[in-house]
Amino acid sequence: MSRYEIRIGGFGGQGVVTMAVVLGExxxxxxxxxxxxxxxxxxxxxxxxxxxxxVVGDVEIDYPKVMxxxxxIALSRAAYLAYITGLKENGILIIDEDLVEIEGDLxxxxxxYKIPATRIAEQEVGNKQxxxxxMLGVLCAITKIVTNEGLRQRIEExxxxxxxxxxxxxxLGLKAGEAALASQ
Amino acid sequence: MSRYEIRIGGFGGQGVVTMAVVLGExxxxxxxxxxxxxxxxxxxxxxxxxxxxxVVGDVEIDYPKVMxxxxxIALSRAAYLAYITGLKENGILIIDEDLVEIEGDLxxxxxxYKIPATRIAEQEVGNKQxxxxxMLGVLCAITKIVTNEGLRQRIEExxxxxxxxxxxxxxLGLKAGEAALASQ
Numbered sequence: 001m002s003r004y005e006i007r008i009g010g011f012g013g014q015g016v017v018t019m020a021v022v023l024g025e026x027x028x029x030x031x032x033x034x035x036x037x038x039x040x041x042x043x044x045x046x047x048x049x050x051x052x053x054x055v056v057g058d059v060e061i062d063y064p065k066v067m068x069x070x071x072x073i074a075l076s077r078a079a080y081l082a083y084i085t086g087l088k089e090n091g092i093l094i095i096d097e098d099l100v101e102i103e104g105d106l107x108x109x110x111x112x113y114k115i116p117a118t119r120i121a122e123q124e125v126g127n128k129q130x131x132x133x134x135m136l137g138v139l140c141a142i143t144k145i146v147t148n149e150g151l152r153q154r155i156e157e158x159x160x161x162x163x164x165x166x167x168x169x170x171x172l173g174l175k176a177g178e179a180a181l182a183s184q
Numbered sequence: 185m186s187r188y189e190i191r192i193g194g195f196g197g198q199g200v201v202t203m204a205v206v207l208g209e210x211x212x213x214x215x216x217x218x219x220x221x222x223x224x225x226x227x228x229x230x231x232x233x234x235x236x237x238x239v240v241g242d243v244e245i246d247y248p249k250v251m252x253x254x255x256x257i258a259l260s261r262a263a264y265l266a267y268i269t270g271l272k273e274n275g276i277l278i279i280d281e282d283l284v285e286i287e288g289d290l291x292x293x294x295x296x297y298k299i300p301a302t303r304i305a306e307q308e309v310g311n312k313q314x315x316x317x318x319m320l321g322v323l324c325a326i327t328k329i330v331t332n333e334g335l336r337q338r339i340e341e342x343x344x345x346x347x348x349x350x351x352x353x354x355x356l357g358l359k360a361g362e363a364a365l366a367s368q
Contacts, residue, residue: 012213017205021223028225029196038248039205041212041219064222065248 003061004145006054007069007086008135009079014118015132016075020052023136026146026154027056036064049078056145071143073135074100075117094138096131113142113180120172130169137173142181148174187245188329190238191253191270192319193263198302199316200259204236207320210330210338211240220248233262240329255327257319258284259301278322280315297326297364304356314353321357326365332358 006023010016017039024037036055053066068088073095074080080100087093090109095102097114106112115138121131133155140146148170155166190207194200201223208221221238237250252272257279258264264284271277274293279286281298290296299322305315317339324330332354339350 017209021201021205024223024225025201035225036222037225038220038222039208040245040248041208041217041221061224064224 002057002059004056005066005069005088006056006071006073006139006145007051007066007083008053008073008075009049009051009083010075011078012050014050014075015129016050016052019132019136020054022133022151022154022158023139023146024054025158026150027054030150030153031146033058034060036061038064038066049076049082051079051083071139071145073139075131075135076100092143094135094142096135111184113138113177113184115173115176115180117173117176120176121169124172125165125169127165127169130165133166133169134173134176137170137175138177138180139173140170141174141177186241186243188240189250189253189272190240190255190257190323190329191235191250191267192237192257192259193233193235193267194259195262196234198234198259199313200234200236203316203320204238206317206335206338206342207323207330208238209342210334211238214334214337215330217241218244220245222248222250233260233266235263235267255323255329257323259315259319260284276327278319278326280319295368297322297361297368299357299360299364301357301360304360305353308356309349309353311349311353314349317350317353318357318360321354321359322361322364323357324354325358325361 008016020037024035027033028035034057038053055061070088071092072087075096077100087107089107093110094113096117098116117134118131120134122128156163159166192200204221208219211217212219218241223236239245254272255276256271259280271291273291277294278297280301282300301318302315304318306312324332340347343350
């Protein structure tokens with residue numbers, strides 16, 4: 001893997017930044033990759049939108065910005081509309097199917113995975129704030145860019161007091177991602 | 185303010201990334217600035233070192249990486265040694281005086297502020313993990329790049345369950361920063 005780019009977009013309160021930080025920490029501290037992880041806030045942040053990017057590689061990252069993401073995770077319609085055109089051809093699009101609809105043209109060959117991440121967090125974990133951890137599990141199952149074991153370890157280290165519900169969210173996300181992958 | 189650059193370096197567990205994320209959120213969501221906030225993890229992260237950068241501006245940030253920081257906050261000797269040469273001439277250096285000593289030559293005209301942030305967090309807040317919030321208060325007092333009110337609001341929103349000790353940490357950091365400024 002020379003360079004792999006991930007973009008996550010949503011609205012404030014969905015934990016987009018935390019999701020990217022935990023993913024970046026797992027990839028670097030545990031999986032020993034080189035990682036640059038960026039939040040850019042601009043006028044769109046003022047409307048409550050939130051975007052976070054990760055560039056991962058086996059060697060040092062020369063250019064820190066995402067150019068054309070391999071994966072785009074869209075947790076809001078605004079984020080979907082703003083960033084869908086940047087997705088790489090044959091890239092992976094993961095959307096929260098209760099919050100985002102496919103509109104307009106997609107780049108050629110994109111694989112779309114629709115996951116009710118917020119619903120899973122709310123109804124099965126009992127905590128809507130775990131949506132971002134559900135999506136980490138989904139990302140792990142679909143892309144294999146990060147390992148399940150690495151994410152489990154980082155979640156336990158980072159949130160010792162909330163590890164039970166976060167590990168459950170991760171597990172449910174993995175299952176949802178595997179199911180979506182199997183049904184393609 | 186066209187462009188202002190902040191670099192924070194320390195070791196794992198000091199909350200360097202969280203400090204930068206909270207600062208970035210405050211500057212963007214509350215103070216309406218343009219912000220890019222980056223974590224870069226490389227081989228040095230494997231030794232437990234941690235670095236985070238923020239670029240702030242009144243207009244969109246064209247180049248997302250810190251070139252020569254206006255402020256460098258060093259919370260570990262390793263971070264100090266790795267990044268001190270990059271500090272801008274006449275820039276601001278803030279160190280945790282119990283963890284970092286001034287070694288070697290500083291860039292010309294640098295103002296040095298020595299703050300026992302970890303000791304304040306441990307002894308006065310009663311929670312070593314609040315070191316990063318103490319340092320946010322110090323940064324606010326010394327640079328005025330962010331407002332006390334903005335930081336208070338963001339801390340209350342972000343950590344409703346831990347707001348009391350975090351607001352205390354912020355307050356103690358502000359006082360320590362003001363005292364250091366007055367004694368220059």
